[in-house]
Amino acid sequence: MFSKLFSKLQRVGQSFMIPIAVLPVAGLLMGIGQSFTNETMIQTYHLQFILGKGTPLYALFTIMCSAGKIVFDNLPALFAVGIAMGMAKHEKATAAFSALVSFLVMHASINALLTINGFIVDGKVADFVRLGTINAICGIQSLDTGVFGGIVVGLGVAYLHNRFYMTRLPDYLSFFAGTRFVPVICCVTFVFVGILFFYIWPPIQEAIYHLGVFIRDSSYAGIFVFGLVKRMLIPFGLHHVFYLPFWQTGLGGSMVVDGHLIQGAQNIFFAQLASPHVKHFSVEATRFFSGEYIFMIFGLPGAALAMYHCARPSQRKKTGGLLLSASLTSILTGITEPIEFTFLFQAPPLFLIHALLAGSAYAVAQALNIAIGVTFSAGAIDFFLFGILQGNSKTNWVFVPIIGFIYFLLYYSIFKFVIKRYDFKTVGRGEDTQLHTKKDYSRKKSLDVDSSVSHSIVEALGGIPNILDVDTCTTRLRATLKDPTLVDEEALKETGAAGIYMRGEGIQITYGPHVVIIVSEIKQILHEGE
Numbered sequence: 001m002f003s004k005l006f007s008k009l010q011r012v013g014q015s016f017m018i019p020i021a022v023l024p025v026a027g028l029l030m031g032i033g034q035s036f037t038n039e040t041m042i043q044t045y046h047l048q049f050i051l052g053k054g055t056p057l058y059a060l061f062t063i064m065c066s067a068g069k070i071v072f073d074n075l076p077a078l079f080a081v082g083i084a085m086g087m088a089k090h091e092k093a094t095a096a097f098s099a100l101v102s103f104l105v106m107h108a109s110i111n112a113l114l115t116i117n118g119f120i121v122d123g124k125v126a127d128f129v130r131l132g133t134i135n136a137i138c139g140i141q142s143l144d145t146g147v148f149g150g151i152v153v154g155l156g157v158a159y160l161h162n163r164f165y166m167t168r169l170p171d172y173l174s175f176f177a178g179t180r181f182v183p184v185i186c187c188v189t190f191v192f193v194g195i196l197f198f199y200i201w202p203p204i205q206e207a208i209y210h211l212g213v214f215i216r217d218s219s220y221a222g223i224f225v226f227g228l229v230k231r232m233l234i235p236f237g238l239h240h241v242f243y244l245p246f247w248q249t250g251l252g253g254s255m256v257v258d259g260h261l262i263q264g265a266q267n268i269f270f271a272q273l274a275s276p277h278v279k280h281f282s283v284e285a286t287r288f289f290s291g292e293y294i295f296m297i298f299g300l301p302g303a304a305l306a307m308y309h310c311a312r313p314s315q316r317k318k319t320g321g322l323l324l325s326a327s328l329t330s331i332l333t334g335i336t337e338p339i340e341f342t343f344l345f346q347a348p349p350l351f352l353i354h355a356l357l358a359g360s361a362y363a364v365a366q367a368l369n370i371a372i373g374v375t376f377s378a379g380a381i382d383f384f385l386f387g388i389l390q391g392n393s394k395t396n397w398v399f400v401p402i403i404g405f406i407y408f409l410l411y412y413s414i415f416k417f418v419i420k421r422y423d424f425k426t427v428g429r430g431e432d433t434q435l436h437t438k439k440d441y442s443r444k445k446s447l448d449v450d451s452s453v454s455h456s457i458v459e460a461l462g463g464i465p466n467i468l469d470v471d472t473c474t475t476r477l478r479a480t481l482k483d484p485t486l487v488d489e490e491a492l493k494e495t496g497a498a499g500i501y502m503r504g505e506g507i508q509i510t511y512g513p514h515v516v517i518i519v520s521e522i523k524q525i526l527h528e529g530e
Contacts, residue, residue, distance in 0.1 A: 012083070012087070012155070015082060015083040015085070015086025015087050015154070015158075015471075016079075016082070016083065016086075016240045016244060018082030018083070018085060018086050019075065019078040019079045019081075019082035019083075020240070020244075022071055022078065023071070023072075023375045025068075026067075026068040026071035026072060026375070027068060027270075027373075027374075027375025027382070027385075027386075028068070028375070028381075028385065029064045029065070029067045029068030030064070030065050030067075030068025030069055030072070030270065030273065030274070031068070031273070031375075031382075031385035031386055031389070032061065032064055032385065033061045033062060033063070033064035033065025033066070033067075033068060034065050034273050034274060035385065035389040035390065036051055036057070036061040037051070037058060037061045037062055037065060038276075039276065065274070069270075069274060072267065072270050074138060075147055075150070075248065075267075076103070076137065076145065076146060076147050076149050076150035077100065077103050077137075077138055077150060078150070079147050079150030079151055079154055080099045080100065080102070080103040080149075080150040080151075080153035080154045080157070081096045081099045081100050081103075081154070082096075082154065083099070083150070083151060083153075083154025083155060083158065084096055084098065084099035084153070084154045084155075084157040084158045084161065085099070086158075086471060087154065087155065087158030087159075087162070088158055088161050088162060088165075089162050089468070089469050090165065091161070091165050091179050091182075094161065094165065094179040094182050094183070095157060095158060095161040095165075095182070097183060098157050098160075098161060098182045098183040098186045099153055099154055099157040099186075101183050101186065101187060102153050102156070102157050102183075102186040102187065102189070102190040102193075103138070103149075103150065103153045103190075104138060104140070105186075105187050105190045105191060105194065106149070106153060106190040106191075106193050106194040106197065107137045107138065107140045107142040107149075107194065108140055108142075108194070109190070109191050109193075109194025109195055109198075110142040110143050110194045110195075110197055110198050111140050111141055111142050113194075113195065113198040114134065114141065114142070114143070114198070119134065120134070120141050123141065124141075125141060133202070133205070133261075135260075137149075143197060143198065143201050143202070143205075144261075144263075145197060145201055146248065146249050146250070146263055146264065147244070147245075147248040147249055147264070148245075148249055149197070152193070153190065153193075156186075156189065156190070156193065157182075157186050160182065160185055160186050160189060161182050161186075164181050164182055164185055165178065165179050165181075165182050166178060167181045169181070205250065215246075215251070215252075215253075219366075220363040220366060220367065221363075223287050223288070223291075223359075223362045223363050223366055224359040224360060224362060224363045225359065226243075226246070226288065226359075226362060227291060227355075227358050227359035227360075227361065227362035227363075228355050228356060228358070228359035229242060230242055230243050230358075231351075231354065231355035231358045231359065232352075232355050234336075234337065234340060235344055235351070235499075235501060240473070243288070246264075246265055246288050247264055247265050247266040247267075247288060247289070248264040248266060248267060249263055249264050250263040250264065251264075252264045252265030252266070252268075252285065252288055253265055253268060253282075253284055253285050254268075255268045255271075255282060255284075255285065257271040257272055257275055257278075258271070258275050258277065265285040265286065265287075265288040265289070266285075266288075266289070266373070266374070268282055268285035269281060269282070269285055269286055269371075269373035269374075269386075270373065273373060273386070273390075278394070279393070279394065280369075280371060280393065280394050280395075281371035281372075281373065281390070281394050281395060282371060283366060283369050283370070283371045285371075286370070286371040286372060286373060287362060287365065287366040288362075289372075289373070289374040289378060290362075290365040290366070290370045290371060290372045290374075290378075291358070291361035291362030291363070291364065291365035291366070291370075292334065292358075292361070292362075292374065292377070292378035293365075293370075293372060293378045293382075293383050293387070293400050293404070294361040294364065294365060294400060294403055294404050294407050295354075295357060295358045295361045295407055295411070296330050296331070296334045296336055296377070296378045296379060297330070297331050297334075297378070297379065297380055297383065297400075297404060298401075298404030298405060298407050298408040298411075299354075299357060299358070299361065299404070299407040299408060299410070299411040300327065300330045300336060300339050300340070300354075300411065301327040301330065301331060301408065301411075302407065302408035302409065302410070302411030302412035302415070303339070303343070303350075303354065303411040303412070303415045304323040304324075304326060304327045304339055304342075305323075305412055306411065306412045306413075306414075306415035306416040306419065307319070307323060307342070307343065307415065307419065307426045307427055307428065308320055308323050308428070309416060310415075310416060310419045310420060310426060310428070310429060311426075311427065311428025311429055312428055312429060315428035315429075316428060318428070319427050319428035322342075322427065323339070323342070323427065325338070326338040326339035326342060327339060330379070331379060331380055332379050332380050332381060333377060333379040333381070334374075334377025334378045334379035334382065335377060335379075335475065336377075337475040337476070337510060337512075338475065338498070338510075338512050340354070341498045341499040341510050342426070342427050342498070343415075343424075343426050343427070344499065345499055346424060346425050346426050346427070347418075347419065347422075347424035347425075347426055349418065349422070349424075350415060350418060350419070350424065350426075353414060353415070353418065354411075357407065357410060357411065357414075361403075361407060364403055365399075365400075365403075368396060368399045368403070369396050370395065370396045370397070370399055370400060371394070371395050371396060372386050372387040372390075372395050372397055372400070373386040374386065383397070383400065387400065453495050453496065453518065454518055454521035454522050454525060455525060456491065456494070456495050457477070457492065457495050457509075457518065457522060458522055458525055458526070459488075459491065460487065460488045460489075460491035460492045460495065461479060461481060461486070461487055461492075461507070462481060462482075462483060462486030462487060462488075463486070464525070464526055464529040465482070466481050466482045466483055466486050467479055467480075467481060467482075467522075467526060468480040468481060468482055468505075470519060470522050470523060470526065471519065472515050472516055472518075472519040475510055475511065475512050475515055476508045476509060476510050476511070476515060477508070477509045477510075477511060477515050477518060477519055477522075478506070478507070478508050479506070479507050479509075480505050480506055480507075481505050481506075481507060482505075484502055484504070484505055484507065487502065487507065492509060496511060497509045497510065497511060498510040498511065498512065
């Protein structure tokens with residue numbers, strides 16, 4: 001049962017990466033735009049002559065802010081489309097189209113019921129309706145189901161698509177057969193889903209609100225557990241399934257910003273970022289990611305330095321290059337898998353120590369009122385945009401490098417002691433302990449993967465007939481196999497695999513950021529082999 005559940009959750013987690021992938025650029029546009037149009041910042045640095053209202057740069061940055069904000073405003077629709085496309089086994093374009101149509105149909109159905117029952121009068125929300133219960137969703141006045149609504153649509157459409165995309169109909173209805181039948185059945189289905197949401201969503205919204213209150217009131221212990229669990233799910237690739245509801249739904253808290261009820265930790269931060277009235281960003285919201293800056297920019301590089309110093313002298317030159325690349329990835333972008341998988345499989349206790357330290361970093365950040373937002377992951381780019389540029393009075397960002405230095409020393413000293421005390425064969429300490437090869441990292445730099453590697457991966461997975469579907473997240477190839485016993489793990493390691501995890505029919509193989517190219521080539525191989 002767990003194996004089947006893992007395979008399903010793996011596919012859900014990887015489908016989340018499609019809409020999430022657009023958040024970094026949207027966040028950059030919004031962060032830069034908002035920072036350089038902030039009146040307080042302009043006045044503080046006497047930049048009215050170049051950034052004041054009416055200047056070309058002010059217009060440019062205003063446009064950038066609006067361009068980024070529109071992505072976050074329509075995130076539920078993006079999740080609906082992205083999840084349906086990611087979960088579809090074939091004909092992904094049809095699934096994406098069907099998801100968009102279904103999302104609009106669902107909210108139009110809710111809008112009709114709200115109008116019939118007097119919650120909307122002459123196109124406006126009635127005065128007695130509680131603030132935030134009804135909002136404009138893609139221009140439709142509807143119950144604000146947030147990203148949950150998008151996820152429901154995405155998963156529902158994916159199920160219907162995979163079941164009906166090859167449906168045969170009588171000759172007189174043959175025009176609606178096959179993929180054309182999918183949007184038809186989805187439209188009909190989500191009329192009733194909209195009706196169902198009208199009745200069940202208000203109490204669900206209330207329950208989510210109270211659950212968020214419980215988590216909020218659990219204070220330091222709660223956020224420590226949040227950080228610990230999120231790190232422990234990294235090897236399974238299920239961390240996206242865990243943290244996303246806190247970031248994007250009422251589970252992460254609710255707050256009224258400029259007269260609008262905002263739900264979800266990340267949504268609250270960006271709403272406050274766009275507000276000219278906020279004096280300090282909400283620590284209650286940002287506690288779900290502020291602590292990541294401490295261990296991603298400072299802590300993990302300390303672990304890398306410890307592994308470097310523990311490596312055999314003859315291996316340090318080669319090891320140093322690998323660990324430096326992994327450290328820079330973590331520091332700049334907040335992508336931690338390259339360095340985490342360097343010690344996860346050789347020394348699992350080190351990963352547990354890392355998870356505990358990471359959990360404590362969340363609690364420390366909350367205790368110091370550090371309130372720095374994040375788009376995708378807590379790297380130096382986001383730290384500069386949403387910490388430094390926003391000013392210390394709003395974020396308390398100055399504590400990050402101070403506490404970060406302490407965590408650098410903690411990671412370094414603890415990792416070095418444990419590696420030597422228990423003789424863990426981390427990178428550079430044995431003949432066969434390098435998870436990342438020089439060839440693997442050179443591929444990462446050039447982003448040019450030899451297609452022969454992709455063919456080798458297909459063969460190592462049991463050949464084309466054995467691969468049911470293949471996709472990717474940030475650093476991992478994810479596949480569902482017909483017969484997992486056909487997998488040749490040794491052959492996969494020869495292709496540069498940094499880590500392999502199998503559960504039931506699902507397999508995850510870590511290659512690093514260049515995995516996107518590998519998966520694209522594998523999909524082409526599978527397509528040509530059909």
